[in-house]
Amino acid sequence: MIRSGRHYLDALRDGREVWLDGERVKDVTSHPAFRNTAASIAGLYDLARDSAHSSVLTSDGVHRAYVVPRTQADLVARRAAYKVWAEASYGFLGRTPDYMASGAAGFAALPGLFTTDSFDGADNVLAYHRRLAENDLYCAFTITNPRSGTGSEDLLVKAVAERDDGIVVSGAKTIGSGAVFSDEVIVGTIEPLAPDAVDQALCFSVRTDTPGLKLVSRTSYEAQARSTFDNPLSSRFDENDALLVCEDVFVPWERVLTYRNVAATAAMWWQTPAYLNFVHQAATRFWTKLEFLTGLAILVTRSNGTHELPAVTQAVGRLLGMVAQAKAFVLAAEADHEPVNGGAGGVMPGREISYAQRIMAGELYPRAVQEAKGLLGGSVFQLPASGDDLLHPELGPVVERYLRAPGTPAKDRVKLLKLAWDALGSEFAARHEQYERFYHGAPHVYLTMQTWAGGAENSERLAQACLDGYDLGGGVGT
Numbered sequence: 001m002i003r004s005g006r007h008y009l010d011a012l013r014d015g016r017e018v019w020l021d022g023e024r025v026k027d028v029t030s031h032p033a034f035r036n037t038a039a040s041i042a043g044l045y046d047l048a049r050d051s052a053h054s055s056v057l058t059s060d061g062v063h064r065a066y067v068v069p070r071t072q073a074d075l076v077a078r079r080a081a082y083k084v085w086a087e088a089s090y091g092f093l094g095r096t097p098d099y100m101a102s103g104a105a106g107f108a109a110l111p112g113l114f115t116t117d118s119f120d121g122a123d124n125v126l127a128y129h130r131r132l133a134e135n136d137l138y139c140a141f142t143i144t145n146p147r148s149g150t151g152s153e154d155l156l157v158k159a160v161a162e163r164d165d166g167i168v169v170s171g172a173k174t175i176g177s178g179a180v181f182s183d184e185v186i187v188g189t190i191e192p193l194a195p196d197a198v199d200q201a202l203c204f205s206v207r208t209d210t211p212g213l214k215l216v217s218r219t220s221y222e223a224q225a226r227s228t229f230d231n232p233l234s235s236r237f238d239e240n241d242a243l244l245v246c247e248d249v250f251v252p253w254e255r256v257l258t259y260r261n262v263a264a265t266a267a268m269w270w271q272t273p274a275y276l277n278f279v280h281q282a283a284t285r286f287w288t289k290l291e292f293l294t295g296l297a298i299l300v301t302r303s304n305g306t307h308e309l310p311a312v313t314q315a316v317g318r319l320l321g322m323v324a325q326a327k328a329f330v331l332a333a334e335a336d337h338e339p340v341n342g343g344a345g346g347v348m349p350g351r352e353i354s355y356a357q358r359i360m361a362g363e364l365y366p367r368a369v370q371e372a373k374g375l376l377g378g379s380v381f382q383l384p385a386s387g388d389d390l391l392h393p394e395l396g397p398v399v400e401r402y403l404r405a406p407g408t409p410a411k412d413r414v415k416l417l418k419l420a421w422d423a424l425g426s427e428f429a430a431r432h433e434q435y436e437r438f439y440h441g442a443p444h445v446y447l448t449m450q451t452w453a454g455g456a457e458n459s460e461r462l463a464q465a466c467l468d469g470y471d472l473g474g475g476v477g478t
């Protein structure tokens with residue numbers, strides 16, 4: 001089934017326990033902190049039913065992100081689907097439903113990994129993939145522990161009771177992006193656990209309205225927005241991040257994917273294609289976001305009348321070079337695809353290039369933001385506090401007169417600069433900078449993965465070949 005946006009919004013009115021500012025939110029689809037973003041996500045579902053996009057976004061009645069790719073062409077087709085949704089939020093909704101859909105397809109490509117001595121989750125993982133795909137569900141994920149390091153074990157999610165029909169879990173996970181807008185949340189751990197941490201070594205997926213499951217929202221940028229004119233991105237694409245707390249949450253066995261197994265709880269992310277599929281989605285969104293920021297910077301330089309200055313043209317060239325880098329990583333990871341080891345014909349984006357994308361993107365994004373901000377100058381601060389100034393009968397003509405630029409009426413200029421600041425300088429923008437650096441794990445994790453992913457042998461071989469090519473007493477040139 002491909003859901004409509006209306007169907008998605010109706011499902012969110014389920015009594016889920018969302019907290020914000022000391023208030024229990026009754027309905028995220030109508031609350032001023034969440035409603036516009038919920039509508040933006042609903043818009044994604046509608047796009048998949050729109051005849052102009054459905055052939056790109058869907059395949060055999062499911063979203064394309066659920067398809068287990070078997071060829072490079074499948075990866076290319078999946079990326080085309082990612083791109084349509086990424087463009088709908090200009091790259092600012094990171095955890096759209098296709099994100100965890102791609103993870104589920106990754107698990108389904110290697111179900112045997114979930115069969116362990118302590119628990120057999122293979123059928124459950126296939127059922128999980130099927131449930132999400134057939135019902136077109138939005139699954140968020142929380143796989144980060146509240147505080148890393150020893151001494152925080154009591155905070156981590158673990159089973160506090162076992163029943164014939166399932167387990168009862170308590171504990172917390174942090175930064176559930178999109179969780180308040182989800183149908184289900186997958187709860188697991190991506191960071192390495194100590195070999196004896198079997199109590200915390202589990203992964204399961206629960207409905208977001210499960211009794212005992214609380215979502216504690218961070219500050220809502222959507223709620224802080226004055227209007228869409230004043231805060232065009234944060235008013236509509238604030239995907240939210242929430243602390244997930246489980247207080248005696250019952251999880252039926254059929255929703256448990258790994259249980260009391262340290263190795264499988266980590267390997268489900270790293271040894272199936274799940275993580276690489278996440279990067280494929282995220283790298284496509286990242287490329288889209290850089291295209292957008294670069295486009296904004298170009299429009300601002302035109303409005304400022306600086307676009308033909310050599311230094312400005314070069315700055316734009318640097319930004320366009322960054323867009324091309326972001327694009328190149330997506331295409332290269334597809335071209336460098338690998339068979340899923342033991343995965344009956346499935347393929348995944350190349351590991352070496354996918355891990356390198358994480359390093360590149362985390363470092364490139366802050367530079368791209370600085371480059372674009374350098375082109376804005378101070379004009380972004382000399383803006384009316386809100387669009388109401390432009391509408392005021394007495395003040396409007398004054399603003400119109402003094403804030404226009406040659407060839408650009410004041411309203412268009414204010415509109416452009418407010419969009420630029422929302423994207424590049426606001427608190428919402430600062431969250432995005434942190435997002436691009438950390439959303440897939442901290443640098444010490446993905447730098448280590450890069451070292452393991454390969455490439456080292458070739459580098460060593462080449463250096464060794466040079467060393468082997470000469471010796472003491474050989475003179476010059478031999």
Ligand SMILES: Cc1cc2nc3c(=O)[nH]c(=O)nc-3n(C[C@H](O)[C@H](O)[C@H](O)COP(=O)(O)OP(=O)(O)OC[C@H]3O[C@@H](n4cnc5c(N)ncnc54)[C@H](O)[C@@H]3O)c2cc1C
Nearest residue numbers: 141142143144148175176177434435438439441442443444
């Ligand atoms: C905006 C945003 C959205 C996110 N969304 C989600 C989400 O939806 N779901 C989810 O599960 N997670 C999400 N995350 C969490 C993300 O996965 C974590 O922030 C990331 O894994 C880092 O973990 P941490 O925050 O505990 O930082 P830490 O692990 O404490 O790291 C902080 C700093 O210390 C360094 N450091 C820590 N330990 C070591 C070490 N042993 N060796 C060397 N350096 C070290 C790190 O490299 C980093 O620079 C999100 C994060 C952000 C910022």
